[in-house]
Amino acid sequence: MAETLAPVKPGRLIIDGKAVDAASGATFTTVNPATEEPITTVAEAGPEDVDRAVKAANAALSGAWAKMKPIDRSRVLWKLGDLVLEHADELARLETLDNGKPIFESRHVDIDMVARCFHYFSGWATKLSGDTTPVNPALFTYTLREPVGVVGAIIPWNFPMIMVGWKAAPALAAGNTMVLKPAELTPLTAIRIAELALEAGVPPGVFNVLPGKGRIAGEALVKHPGVAKLSFTGSTEIGQHLMRTAADTLKKLTLELGGKSPNIVFADADLDAALKGATLGIFYGKGEVCGAGSRLFVEKSIYDDFIVKLAERAKKLVPADPLDPKTRLGSLVSKAQMDKVLGYVESGVKEGAQLVAGGQRQPVNGKGAFVQATVLAGVNNRMRVAQEEIFGPVLSVIPFDGVDDAVTQANDVPYGLAAGVWTRDVRKAHTVARRLAAGTVWVNMYNFYDPGMPFGGVKGSGFGRDLGEACLQEYTQVKSVWMNLE
Numbered sequence: 412m413a414e415t416l417a418p419v420k421p422g423r424l425i426i427d428g429k430a431v432d433a434a435s436g437a438t439f440t441t442v443n444p445a446t447e448e449p450i451t452t453v454a455e456a457g458p459e460d461v462d463r464a465v466k467a468a469n470a471a472l473s474g475a476w477a478k479m480k481p482i483d484r485s486r487v488l489w490k491l492g493d494l495v496l497e498h499a500d501e502l503a504r505l506e507t508l509d510n511g512k513p514i515f516e517s518r519h520v521d522i523d524m525v526a527r528c529f530h531y532f533s534g535w536a537t538k539l540s541g542d543t544t545p546v547n548p549a550l551f552t553y554t555l556r557e558p559v560g561v562v563g564a565i566i567p568w569n570f571p572m573i574m575v576g577w578k579a580a581p582a583l584a585a586g587n588t589m590v591l592k593p594a595e596l597t598p599l600t601a602i603r604i605a606e607l608a609l610e611a612g613v614p615p616g617v618f619n620v621l622p623g624k625g626r627i628a629g630e631a632l633v634k635h636p637g638v639a640k641l642s643f644t645g646s647t648e649i650g651q652h653l654m655r656t657a658a659d660t661l662k663k664l665t666l667e668l669g670g671k672s673p674n675i676v677f678a679d680a681d682l683d684a685a686l687k688g689a690t691l692g693i694f695y696g697k698g699e700v701c702g703a704g705s706r707l708f709v710e711k712s713i714y715d716d717f718i719v720k721l722a723e724r725a726k727k728l729v730p731a732d733p734l735d736p737k738t739r740l741g742s743l744v745s746k747a748q749m750d751k752v753l754g755y756v757e758s759g760v761k762e763g764a765q766l767v768a769g770g771q772r773q774p775v776n777g778k779g780a781f782v783q784a785t786v787l788a789g790v791n792n793r794m795r796v797a798q799e800e801i802f803g804p805v806l807s808v809i810p811f812d813g814v815d816d817a818v819t820q821a822n823d824v825p826y827g828l829a830a831g832v833w834t835r836d837v838r839k840a841h842t843v844a845r846r847l848a849a850g851t852v853w854v855n856m857y858n859f860y861d862p863g864m865p866f867g868g869v870k871g872s873g874f875g876r877d878l879g880e881a882c883l884q885e886y887t888q889v890k891s892v893w894m895n896l897e
C-alpha cells in the first residue's frame with residue numbers, strides 16, 4: 412500500500428510565505444485511517460503562531476497584494492488552478508492517505524473541483540465593481556466594493572482540499588488575505604496548496620495555513636481582533652460556539668454546518684435513475700458529506716420493491732483499499748467516527764428500524780475504520796437516525812404518502828442544507844423544490860456541485876453561502892463615497 416510509495420515529508424506551518432515550525436516546537440502525527448499507520452508529523456500551531464500569521468496577513472493587505480491590478484490577481488489564481496492540476500496525483504494521494512477516501516474520488520472529483528474553484532474565481536477578480544448612484548445633482552455619490560480584510564477559515568476533514576478551494580479562491584479573488592486552519596485529522600493537502608500558491612505568485616502573507624487543534628489554534632483565530640471575518644465549515648455545535656466567541660470582536664460570519672438532507676423519490680420517477688441517485692447520495696464520500704441524502708423518502712406504492720433493489724445495490728458496494736483505483740467505498744476518517752456511526756446503526760435497530768444491508772465494520776487487510784454500506788428500512792422520521800447527522804454510510808429509508816406528507820416530513824428536522832426530488836412531473840418538481848427548507852435542491856440528480864452555484868444552509872445548517880457570485884458578498888464590503896460638487 413501507500414507505505415511502499417514515496418514517504419510524505421513532515422508538514423509545517425505556512426506563515427508569511429515560509430514553511431516554519433510552531434513557536435512552541437509542538438508537532439502531532441497524522442494517521443492513515445485505512446491502515447492505522449502514521450503518515451508523517453505536522454507542526455502544531457498555537458496562539459503565538461496564530462498571532463504571527465494574522466499580523467502577516469494584515470501586513471499583506473496593504474502590500475503587493477493590494478497594489479496588484481485585478482487582472483494580475485486573476486492570472487495568479489488561474490496559475491494556482493493550473494498548478495493544482497499539474498500536481499493532481501500528488502495531492503490526490505495525500506488526500507486519500509489522510510482521509511481514507513477512494514483515490515478515484517480524490518483524483519477524479521476533488522482535484523477537479525479545487526482547480527475549478529481557482530479558475531472560476533480568478534475570473535471574478537476583474538469583475539467586482541461598485542455603483543454610481545445619483546441621489547442629488549449637486550453631489551457625486553458612488554460605492555466602492557472593498558475586501559473585508561483578513562479572513563479566518565476553519566474547515567472540516569471530509570473534503571480537506573475542496574474546502575481550501577471553496578474558501579481561499581473567492582476570498583483571495585476579492586483581494587482579502589487568509590489564515591486557514593485545516594482539520595487536525597487532515598492537514599496535508601492544505602499545506603501543499605499553500606506552497607503551490609506561493610509558486611503561483613500569491614505574495615507572502617496572503618495565504619497562511621496553520622495546522623493544529625480546533626480548541627487551541629482554532630479558538631485563538633476566532634478570538635483574534637485582527638481577523639475581520641470567519642468562514643467556517645463544520646458541525647452545528649462548534650458553529651454555535653464560534654458565533655458566541657466571535658461576538659466579542661464583532662466578526663462577520665459564514666457558517667456552513669451540518670445536514671440531514673431528504674432525498675425524495677416519487678412513484679412517477681425514473682426509478683433506475685432514482686436508485687442510483689439514492690445510493691450515490693449517501694455512499695459517495697463514505698457518507699461523510701455535509702449534503703448527503705441521508706434520509707431517503709420513498710412513496711408508499713413503490714416502497715417495498717425499492718427497498719429490495721436498494722439493499723442489493725448497497726451489498727455490492729464493498730469497502731476496499733482506498734488507494735486501489737477500483738475502490739468506491741473507502742475508510743471512514745477515524746476509528747472514533749466509525750464507532751459513532753456504528754452506534755447510530757445500533758440505535759436505529761433498537762428504535763425499530765430494519766437493517767436490510769450492511770451495518771458492520773469490515774476491516775481491509777485486518778485494519779481500518781471501514782464500515783459497510785448500510786441501509787435501515789422502516790425508519791420513522793422521529794427516530795434519532797432520522798433526526799441526527801450520522802456522517803457515515805448509513806441510509807435511513809422512510810415511507811411517505813403524497814406530496815404534502817413528503818414535504819412535511821422532509822422539513823421536520825433542525826437542519827436545512829440540501830434536498831433531492833425524483834419525479835417525471837415538472838410541476839411537482841418545481842413546487843416541491845420551492846416548499847423544501849434547504850439551501851440546495853437537486854431534481855433528478857444528487858450531490859452535484861459547481862463553483863458557479865452557491866452552496867449553504869438554512870435553519871440549523873447555518874447561514875451565508877460558499878461559491879457562486881453570492882459568496883462574493885461575504886468577502887467584500889461596500890463603502891459609500893459622497894462628494895460635494897458645489
Ligand code: NAP
Nearest residue numbers: 566567568594595624625629630645646649667668669701
Ligand atoms: P467540527 O468538529 O465542527 O470541526 C470543524 C473544524 O472546526 C475543525 O477544523 C476543528 O478543528 C475546528 N474546531 C473544533 N473546535 C473548535 C473551537 N472550539 N474553535 C475553533 N475551531 C474549532 O466538525 P468535523 O467533525 O470536523 O466535520 C464534520 C461536520 O462538518 C459535520 O457536521 C458536517 O455536516 C459539517 N460539514 C458541513 C459542510 C457544509 O458545507 N455545510 C461541509 C462539510 C462538513 P479540529 O479538527 O482540530 O477539531
Ligand code: MG
Nearest residue numbers: 441442509596
Ligand atoms: Mg489523518
